[in-house]
Amino acid sequence: KDYVHALRRDLRKALLEWPAVGVQLVSSAGVVASYLAVFSLLALGAGYWSDPHMALVLTSLCSLLLLVMAIPVTVAGWGVREGAAALLWPMAGMPAEQGVALSVGYGLAVLLSSLPGVLFVFTRRQSNE
Structure with missing residues (x-):
């Protein structure tokens, strides 16, 4: 029972109290923006943006993805x-x-x-024994 109360207190402190809530919101928005930027760059590179209206449609669809x-x-x-x-694109009038x-x-x-993170998984730090 003490563990549950301590966990609840720590979660509230880490997620809901000031300034943690601000940090959580800003960092979460940054992560979502970076994911959408990857989708947008791929769409731009593939030539899927035929007009400015298409950018808004693709951003909306990628948000759903x-x-x-x-x-x-x-x-x-x-x-x-x-x-x-494959289901969403035809609903927006584009090819699946x-x-x-x-x-x-x-x-x-x-x-x-x-x-590149795999390098850290498969390499071990040598001990100086």
Whole structure:
């Protein structure tokens, strides 16, 4: 019982009290903005932005993909994200292939950018004994 009270107190302090709530909101907004920036750069590079209106549509669709990706049934959203893209893009009047390609590109870009972290997993610090 003491553990539950201490946990509740610590969670409230870390998430809901000032200045932690401000830090949480700003850092969370920054993370979402960076995810949307990756999608936007991929869409721009693939030539999917035919007009300024398309940028707003793609940003909206990619925001929905980020929400779907958070469903904890896959690893890093693979599969669910692509399935959602195949359903959402035709609803916006665009080809499903475009959404799936953008979704796969996002997954590959994030995977490739995280690969340098593997070096820290497989290297050990040598002890000076």
